[in-house]
Amino acid sequence: MKAIVVTSKEVGARIKEINDAENYGEVKIRALYNGVCGTDREIVNGRRIGITMPPGKQETVLGHEALGVVEEGNDYFKKGDLVMPVNRRPCNKDINCLAGRPDFCETGEFVETGIVGADGFMREFWLDSPRFLIKVPHELEDIAILAQPLADIEKSVEEILNVQRRLIWTCNDGTLDCRKVLILGTGPIGTLFSLVLKSYQFDVWFVNRRELNTEEQTVVDTAGLNFFNSSRGYDELISKVEGFDLIIDTTGAEAEILNPTFRMLKRNGVLGLFGFPHTGIVSMHANDVQNFVLNANVIVGLVNGQKPHYQQALLHLAAWKTIWPKITSSLITRTVRIEDPDSVLNVLSKKEPGEIKVRIEWK
Numbered sequence: 432m433k434a435i436v437v438t439s440k441e442v443g444a445r446i447k448e449i450n451d452a453e454n455y456g457e458v459k460i461r462a463l464y465n466g467v468c469g470t471d472r473e474i475v476n477g478r479r480i481g482i483t484m485p486p487g488k489q490e491t492v493l494g495h496e497a498l499g500v501v502e503e504g505n506d507y508f509k510k511g512d513l514v515m516p517v518n519r520r521p522c523n524k525d526i527n528c529l530a531g532r533p534d535f536c537e538t539g540e541f542v543e544t545g546i547v548g549a550d551g552f553m554r555e556f557w558l559d560s561p562r563f564l565i566k567v568p569h570e571l572e573d574i575a576i577l578a579q580p581l582a583d584i585e586k587s588v589e590e591i592l593n594v595q596r597r598l599i600w601t602c603n604d605g606t607l608d609c610r611k612v613l614i615l616g617t618g619p620i621g622t623l624f625s626l627v628l629k630s631y632q633f634d635v636w637f638v639n640r641r642e643l644n645t646e647e648q649t650v651v652d653t654a655g656l657n658f659f660n661s662s663r664g665y666d667e668l669i670s671k672v673e674g675f676d677l678i679i680d681t682t683g684a685e686a687e688i689l690n691p692t693f694r695m696l697k698r699n700g701v702l703g704l705f706g707f708p709h710t711g712i713v714s715m716h717a718n719d720v721q722n723f724v725l726n727a728n729v730i731v732g733l734v735n736g737q738k739p740h741y742q743q744a745l746l747h748l749a750a751w752k753t754i755w756p757k758i759t760s761s762l763i764t765r766t767v768r769i770e771d772p773d774s775v776l777n778v779l780s781k782k783e784p785g786e787i788k789v790r791i792e793w794k
């Protein structure tokens with residue numbers, strides 16, 4: 432079958448025929464779409480640490496965002512059902528993995544399909560275990576591919592809200608709408624974070640170091656987000672907003688991007704690290720460290736969503752189709768077909784202007 436692979440030896444991806452890809456269970460799934468994540472590009476361009484091949488292999492099938500259709504199933508996953516696989520899988524040695532939460536694996540021996548030690552889903556077919564599959568309503572087929580990155584974000588927001596249970600963080604009307612959040616990066620991850628937090632009624636500020644393109648502007652206008660261009664620093668924003676209760680970096684840019692964020696956090700505020708910076712050093716002045724302590728701030732690493740988060744993601748996508756149809760119909764900015772290998776390899780290596788989410792179509 433046809434697959435998109437990366438190797439341990441060289442950067443870049445290749446489309447080739449393979450016959451020895453890993454399978455994980457008894458449900459046979461035919462691929463419909465793969466989403467292209469910033470992580471796929473980091474892997475293809477050799478910018479992500481911790482990427483490993485399946486045991487004994489020198490290459491792996493790429494792809495952790497997938498939507499497929501059941502070809503041969505069981506009593507629950509029936510032929511014709513739309514399904515989506517969970518990408519991180521447990522080591523089954525520690526209590527979190529045994530409880531279906533390898534996003535908090537204690538041993539570090541989990542695998543991630545298409546990322547860490549397991550073949551991914553950029554291939555025509557795979558076999559999977561019901562344990563790692565989510566049924567997707569046909570009504571969401573057009574945007575369901577977003578549920579994988581959105582699951583990572585649902586988990587992250589759940590985690591932030593759990594961290595903030597250390598105090599009373601709700602406002603005097605019981606909501607979170609007095610809380611201000613700064614999202615660095617306007618890619619698919621930054622966009623989905625903004626929409627989830629807006630759904631929770633946060634006051635959302637969206638940041639890039641350039642002006643927004645038309646597609647991004649549609650998201651901002653429709654969802655009622657605020658935008659700030661950070662190319663001239665943050666002084667103007669700080670004078671306007673005073674500070675943020677939550678700052679989330681989704682850029683995957685240079686680590687220095689975090690330096691100004693420490694001073695923008697309000698008391699009890701949280702800095703969430705989600706993107707994977709590929710270069711640079713974060714530096715924090717001693718006074719900033721003192722303030723961080725005095726202000727009871729938190730830095731938290733946010734990674735990977737699991738099955739309940741995919742379920743929550745599908746609910747959000749369904750709700751957004753109703754309240755923000757203009758957004759949901761414009762998030763997938765490009766679909767490239769596997770029969771067009773040049774375009775596929777191109778979208779896997781770089782982002783194009785005007786892009787939010789790109790997907791690869793197999794049907």
Ligand code: NAP
Pocket residue numbers: 467468469470471473580583615616617618619620621638639640641661681682683684685688704705706707708733734735736782
């Ligand atoms: P992306 O499409 O590359 O988006 C990155 C965004 O950040 C783009 O809007 C980019 O603008 C913007 N940006 C770059 N440098 C910036 C700067 N200096 N200041 C402000 N904005 C800047 O990638 P993505 O798919 O959204 O993924 C984002 C990151 O999250 C990646 O590192 C990815 O690996 C990571 N990720 C982590 C998890 C997890 O579980 N922790 C899950 C999924 C993804 P331009 O459009 O101008 O380039």
Ligand code: BGC
Pocket residue numbers: 468470471495518519543546579580583734735736
């Ligand atoms: C995936 C996550 C994964 C993370 C770390 C992301 O791109 O969407 O599910 O845990 O990378 O490898």
Ligand code: ZN
Pocket residue numbers: 468469470471495580
């Ligand atoms: Zn991803």
